[in-house]
Amino acid sequence: MTLTESRVEDSYPTRIVATEGDLLERTDPTVWGSEHDGPIDAATLASHDAKGYSIVEGLLSPAEVQGYWQELVRLSSDEQLKADERVITEKASGEVRSIFEVHKVSELISELARDPRILDRARQILGSDVYIHQSRVNYMPGFKGSGFYWHSDFETWHAEDGMPRPRCVSCSIALTDNYPFNGGLMVMPGSQRTFVQCVGETPEDYYKTSLKEQKIGVPSEDNITRLAAEHGIDQFTGPAGSALFFDSNIMHGSGNNITPYPRSNIFLVFNSVENALVEPFAAGKPRPTFIASREFTPVTR
Numbered sequence: 130m131t132l133t134e135s136r137v138e139d140s141y142p143t144r145i146v147a148t149e150g151d152l153l154e155r156t157d158p159t160v161w162g163s164e165h166d167g168p169i170d171a172a173t174l175a176s177h178d179a180k181g182y183s184i185v186e187g188l189l190s191p192a193e194v195q196g197y198w199q200e201l202v203r204l205s206s207d208e209q210l211k212a213d214e215r216v217i218t219e220k221a222s223g224e225v226r227s228i229f230e231v232h233k234v235s236e237l238i239s240e241l242a243r244d245p246r247i248l249d250r251a252r253q254i255l256g257s258d259v260y261i262h263q264s265r266v267n268y269m270p271g272f273k274g275s276g277f278y279w280h281s282d283f284e285t286w287h288a289e290d291g292m293p294r295p296r297c298v299s300c301s302i303a304l305t306d307n308y309p310f311n312g313g314l315m316v317m318p319g320s321q322r323t324f325v326q327c328v329g330e331t332p333e334d335y336y337k338t339s340l341k342e343q344k345i346g347v348p349s350e351d352n353i354t355r356l357a358a359e360h361g362i363d364q365f366t367g368p369a370g371s372a373l374f375f376d377s378n379i380m381h382g383s384g385n386n387i388t389p390y391p392r393s394n395i396f397l398v399f400n401s402v403e404n405a406l407v408e409p410f411a412a413g414k415p416r417p418t419f420i421a422s423r424e425f426t427p428v429t430r
């Protein structure tokens with residue numbers, strides 16, 4: 130087998146050795162399915178295609194939110210789990226920041242990942258069967274919750290996990306009220322159509338620091354400024370139970386949370402089974418499977 134046969138084409142080169150990264154046009158659709166393929170109506174699908182995100186108010190009932198919130202409290206107070214490598218703590222306070230592969234840690238959240246209100250939307254947006262690429266809870270505790278700098282998830286998943294194309298969608302479910310002032314997720318609508326090359330090679334075992342604070346794989350301030358000028362910034366706010374579906378390549382970030390009000394979300398990341406991971410495009414070896422699953426079996430109800 131020649132080298133060219135074994136190498137999947139890299140349409141989105143990143144982690145380059147250069148002084149500045151270029152803005153590359155995304156050569157893939159944002160939405161692969163049609164309004165006939167699931168619960169999302171034509172207008173909402175068209176809006177998601179344009180903006181790279183869509184919101185479902187009240188996806189979970191107050192009673193369901195209460196149940197998942199109690200599950201998050203149970204998980205974050207499980208001392209045995211705290212020693213697990215899937216638990217990421219806050220750099221400054223040591224409080225639980227995220228729990229990865231949470232759909233395998235919690236049966237309740239595993240059921241949520243198969244819930245048709247979520248699964249059928251992910252399938253419709255991606256136009257295929259899907260599997261869970263990554264799941265996590267972000268606690269963003271009050272007073273000490275630190276945010277996430279501007280980034281594209283796909284840039285990391287392409288570079289470090291070997292995700293070929295941005296045929297991947299995240300569903301963020303608010304388990305606490307998301308206000309503008311308690312670290313609400315900010316997105317640049319329409320930015321998913323631009324792939325921002327990042328400068329700097331991926332350090333070995335980078336996930337051990339990047340999940341606390343990402344410094345490599347983040348766009349330059351000039352490129353963030355260009356995208357913000359072109360697309361503006363929207364903020365995902367809404368009552369607990371709301372869900373945000375967002376494209377893997379949309380530029381997003383969140384601020385710190387110094388208010389008393391936690392901003393806790395469950396994230397379920399669905400990748401198309403047509404977009405299974407290969408070798409990393411810009412890292413020495415793949416990240417652990419609790420961050421980037423390599424079980425490509427479709428999620429079924």
Ligand code: 6CS
Nearest residue numbers: 277280282285340343420
């Ligand atoms: O590296 C990752 O996979 C994670 N990092 C961020 C900042 N967002 C996506 C994902 O959870």
Ligand code: FE
Nearest residue numbers: 277280281282
């Ligand atoms: Fe992210």
